[in-house]
Amino acid sequence: MRTGVQSRPYSRPNLRVLLALALSSALTAGCQSAVQLERQQAAGGSTASCREGGTLVVASAQPPIPGRVLAQGAANLFWVRGVFEPLMSVKDGDIANPVPLLATAWKVGADDRTATLSLRQGVTFHSGRPFTSADVLFTFKQALEPASPSNDKQIIGGWRLKATGDHEVTIESETPLSPVLASVLDDTPIVDSQTYKDLADGSKFVGTGPYKVERYQPGAQLVLVRNDRYWQRGLPHLDRIENVVIADSTAQLAALRSGRTQLASGLTTQDAATVTQKGGQFQLYEGQQVLYSLVLDTASGAFAKKEARQAVGYAIDRDRIKQQVFSGLGETGGLVWPAGPEYPKDRENAYRHDPARARELIKEAGASGAEVPITIINNPQLQAVYQIIANNLTDVGLRPKLVALPAPDYQSRLAAGKGGNYLSFRGQVPSPSLVAQTNPDIRLQGAHRTFTSKEYTALVRGVIEAGGGQAGAEAVQKLTAYMLDQAVQHVLATTPAITVKSTAVQGFSLVSGGLLSRETCLVR
Amino acid sequence: MIRYLVKRVPSVVLVLLATSVIAFLLPRLTPGDPAAVIAGPEATPETIAAVRAQLGLDQPLVSQYLSWMGGLFTGDLGRSFQYGRPVAELIATRVGSTVELAVLAGLFLAVVGIGLGVLAGSARSRWSRALADATNTSLLAAPPFLVGLLLILAFGVAIRILPISGEMSVLERPDLGLQYLLLPSLALALPMSAGVARLVQTSMLAVRQEDFVDLAVAKGVPTRRISVRHVLRNSLGPAVVAIGIRFGDLLAGAVVIEAIFARNGLGQLAVSAAQSADYAVIQVLIVGTVLIAVIAQLLTEISLAALDPRIRLGQ
Numbered sequence: 001m002r003t004g005v006q007s008r009p010y011s012r013p014n015l016r017v018l019l020a021l022a023l024s025s026a027l028t029a030g031c032q033s034a035v036q037l038e039r040q041q042a043a044g045g046s047t048a049s050c051r052e053g054g055t056l057v058v059a060s061a062q063p064p065i066p067g068r069v070l071a072q073g074a075a076n077l078f079w080v081r082g083v084f085e086p087l088m089s090v091k092d093g094d095i096a097n098p099v100p101l102l103a104t105a106w107k108v109g110a111d112d113r114t115a116t117l118s119l120r121q122g123v124t125f126h127s128g129r130p131f132t133s134a135d136v137l138f139t140f141k142q143a144l145e146p147a148s149p150s151n152d153k154q155i156i157g158g159w160r161l162k163a164t165g166d167h168e169v170t171i172e173s174e175t176p177l178s179p180v181l182a183s184v185l186d187d188t189p190i191v192d193s194q195t196y197k198d199l200a201d202g203s204k205f206v207g208t209g210p211y212k213v214e215r216y217q218p219g220a221q222l223v224l225v226r227n228d229r230y231w232q233r234g235l236p237h238l239d240r241i242e243n244v245v246i247a248d249s250t251a252q253l254a255a256l257r258s259g260r261t262q263l264a265s266g267l268t269t270q271d272a273a274t275v276t277q278k279g280g281q282f283q284l285y286e287g288q289q290v291l292y293s294l295v296l297d298t299a300s301g302a303f304a305k306k307e308a309r310q311a312v313g314y315a316i317d318r319d320r321i322k323q324q325v326f327s328g329l330g331e332t333g334g335l336v337w338p339a340g341p342e343y344p345k346d347r348e349n350a351y352r353h354d355p356a357r358a359r360e361l362i363k364e365a366g367a368s369g370a371e372v373p374i375t376i377i378n379n380p381q382l383q384a385v386y387q388i389i390a391n392n393l394t395d396v397g398l399r400p401k402l403v404a405l406p407a408p409d410y411q412s413r414l415a416a417g418k419g420g421n422y423l424s425f426r427g428q429v430p431s432p433s434l435v436a437q438t439n440p441d442i443r444l445q446g447a448h449r450t451f452t453s454k455e456y457t458a459l460v461r462g463v464i465e466a467g468g469g470q471a472g473a474e475a476v477q478k479l480t481a482y483m484l485d486q487a488v489q490h491v492l493a494t495t496p497a498i499t500v501k502s503t504a505v506q507g508f509s510l511v512s513g514g515l516l517s518r519e520t521c522l523v524r
Numbered sequence: 525m526i527r528y529l530v531k532r533v534p535s536v537v538l539v540l541l542a543t544s545v546i547a548f549l550l551p552r553l554t555p556g557d558p559a560a561v562i563a564g565p566e567a568t569p570e571t572i573a574a575v576r577a578q579l580g581l582d583q584p585l586v587s588q589y590l591s592w593m594g595g596l597f598t599g600d601l602g603r604s605f606q607y608g609r610p611v612a613e614l615i616a617t618r619v620g621s622t623v624e625l626a627v628l629a630g631l632f633l634a635v636v637g638i639g640l641g642v643l644a645g646s647a648r649s650r651w652s653r654a655l656a657d658a659t660n661t662s663l664l665a666a667p668p669f670l671v672g673l674l675l676i677l678a679f680g681v682a683i684r685i686l687p688i689s690g691e692m693s694v695l696e697r698p699d700l701g702l703q704y705l706l707l708p709s710l711a712l713a714l715p716m717s718a719g720v721a722r723l724v725q726t727s728m729l730a731v732r733q734e735d736f737v738d739l740a741v742a743k744g745v746p747t748r749r750i751s752v753r754h755v756l757r758n759s760l761g762p763a764v765v766a767i768g769i770r771f772g773d774l775l776a777g778a779v780v781i782e783a784i785f786a787r788n789g790l791g792q793l794a795v796s797a798a799q800s801a802d803y804a805v806i807q808v809l810i811v812g813t814v815l816i817a818v819i820a821q822l823l824t825e826i827s828l829a830a831l832d833p834r835i836r837l838g839q
Binding site: 059063066068071073145147148149151153200201202218219220221247251254257261406407408409411414415426439 | 555563564578676
């Protein structure tokens with residue numbers, strides 16, 4: 001019978017291993033520790049005052065897209081306002097009191113259709129070229145190009161800009177300016193006419209901002225360094241801002257916990273809560289508001305009838321969505337408008353969770369048992385929202401069906417008006433007139449929804465034409481009443497976009513265009 | 525060997541040509557429009573159409589394919605839709621990260637896989653064999669992302685001794701670069717090494733039953749020499765084949781590991797390109813991956829011939 005070969009018992013087998021271990025330990029001790037380096041870079045959880053200098057490392061889930069500096073979005077959130085400055089900036093939605101940047105003063109005419117902007121003198125681009133009114137005209141011309149991603153094309157298209165001096169620009173508009181002027185100027189940072197064509201591929205970044213781009217690795221990182229020739233003395237505070245791309249929410253958490261990053265955007269609400277709920281080193285920053293809506297297809301299917309659409313409003317349990325998906329953050333009033341003087345507060349909560357009423361309406365519309373496909377972009381947060389809606393709709397006698405699509409498909413279908421019933425999420429803008437002209441679920445040109453009617457068109461135009469004040473409030477009231485009655489768009493929740501920041505980061509201000517990093521600093 | 529390689533050239537060219545057609549068509553057959561991503565979520569159909577024209581996506585497919593192939597022959601891999609940069613440049617800036625990860629992971633794969641296999645395949649005490657088998661089974665059951673998360677928890681959160689996020693080039697700073705590389709490469713290699721170990725173990729146990737081993741024992745050859753010179757060498761063939769095949773898996777696994785450890789390598793580029801329908805990048809990465817697989821296959825066959833004198837290439 002065969003037996004296996006017996007090996008010798010280990011007599012001195014580990015000597016080499018021990019030597020190797022000792023050698024590697026010695027080598028490691030002699031080398032610099034990467035963990036120590038990260039700890040040195042990460043500031044403590046102090047609330048002390050700002051210090052000059054330092055490096056801020058921020059993580060973004062989406063890669064920087066230099067070709068989209070004239071649009072808003074998560075991709076350029078943390079770097080774009082450091083490099084490219086607008087004429088003015090709107091903080092906390094206060095369009096009546098914008099912060100002057102490249103414009104020092106502005107005057108809106110009595111008819112609210114003309115504005116004169118005085119531009120800051122002595123400002124130079126990073127290339128050393130002086131900033132003049134010609135750059136403003138050039139920038140707004142680029143925003144109107146057919147392939148431009150600017151969200152404000154419809155508004156800018158109705159403007160006539162004239163350079164009335166080297167440092168003065170006049171705007172004439174077909175519609176009232178005061179509800180939109182500050183926001184549109186904020187959304188449109190000034191670009192350099194000589195290098196703009198090289199911006200699309202990120203080969204040249206020339207702006208007037210407090211930081212210059214030192215290094216750009218497409219899809220991976222973008223490093224900003226202080227612009228020593230910035231027009232405002234004493235700013236910026238930081239020496240350097242490193243924008244790194246970390247797509248995965250768990251990896252963003254690891255980067256925060258390890259001290260590699262001090263700021264992160266793109267985490268899910270639940271992940272963010274794991275580092276912010278206990279207090280301590282990290283805080284949740286509630287800046288830009290995001291509007292989550294279910295937009296119904298009125299062209300065909302179960303929701304062609306108004307009663308069936310209204311039933312959806314009563315069927316959805318918005319509070320459950322707020323608690324379970326958004327960890328209790330945000331509002332569920334059900335209106336698309338931003339807070340402000342025109343906000344029709346008495347119209348809030350027109351549809352509250354009432355399954356019995358929803359069942360009645362479904363029966364009345366003859367839609368019982370109808371299949372209801374709902375298109376969403378494939379992301380965990382929207383999947384969670386869908387699950388609750390699906391549960392609610394099933395409960396009232398409909399048969400929801402998930403159509404989860406990747407971004408390229410979702411966006412092209414919606415733009416073509418072929419999204420059917422879809423879940424949308426849109427950044428909130430500061431005035432009803434802006435909502436009516438830029439939000440694709442509401443606006444008239446290039447709308448993503450299928451619904452349209454003469455009455456709706458007239459009411460939306462009414463909001464745009466009315467401007468602000470009492471007339472604006474009345475126009476918003478009328479449009480809101482019509483929208484709620486038609487029940488095409490059900491606002492599910494308005495929640496803050498999730499940004500997690502270390503308590504070591506101060507002077508943190510996120511506007512619709514992104515982080516105003518000129519004021520940002522690290523504490524002592 | 526040269527004759528062998530020359531004989532393989534036509535089939536390699538055919539494979540790559542077929543791959544180029546598939547790589548070109550496959551992303552375009554999936555629903556979605558890269559122009560819609562570039563135009564943004566709030567774009568109008570007019571803006572999307574303008575972007576499509578700008579990218580040349582309004583041209584017929586055949587013309588787009590011929591233009592891409594023409595570029596490939598002149599060294600121009602195309603231009604990324606999303607970033608506007610040459611694809612070759614995007615790959616060049618990231619390939620180092622992935623190669624560093626794959627090489628160290630490959631090293632761990634070979635060392636741990638063969639080491640564990642030898643340990644389990646060598647006759648020794650029941651306990652040590654059981655321990656080796658248990659380790660092997662545990663690693664087989666653990667996917668790389670799980671091992672990665674466990675390593676992050678263990679060495680990045682509980683005992684913070686190694687960095688768990690980011691990267692640094694080993695060529696620029698070997699001391700720091702290796703620290704950044706250690707956990708991701710272990711996470712990638714350990715689960716795969718179990719498969720290699722199992723092969724080596726089985727193979728070693730089979731070889732030990734061969735007559736030539738008995739002869740060596742009868743002649744009084746020392747046990748270690750029998751294990752290393754006779755049993756191990758004759759057992760490594762399957763392991764080499766497995767490591768060669770696993771090299772492709774290493775690249776695929778890098779996608780997940782790069783995401784978990786926030787490394788910006790080719791895996792993340794591929795994911796980002798797929799998410800934004802950046803066909804220009806996807807098609808090059810597919811062809812490149814197939815090319816690497818073909819080269820790995822050729823190298824495996826050459827290694828096998830070197831290990832086993834019975835195999836003669838080109839005959």
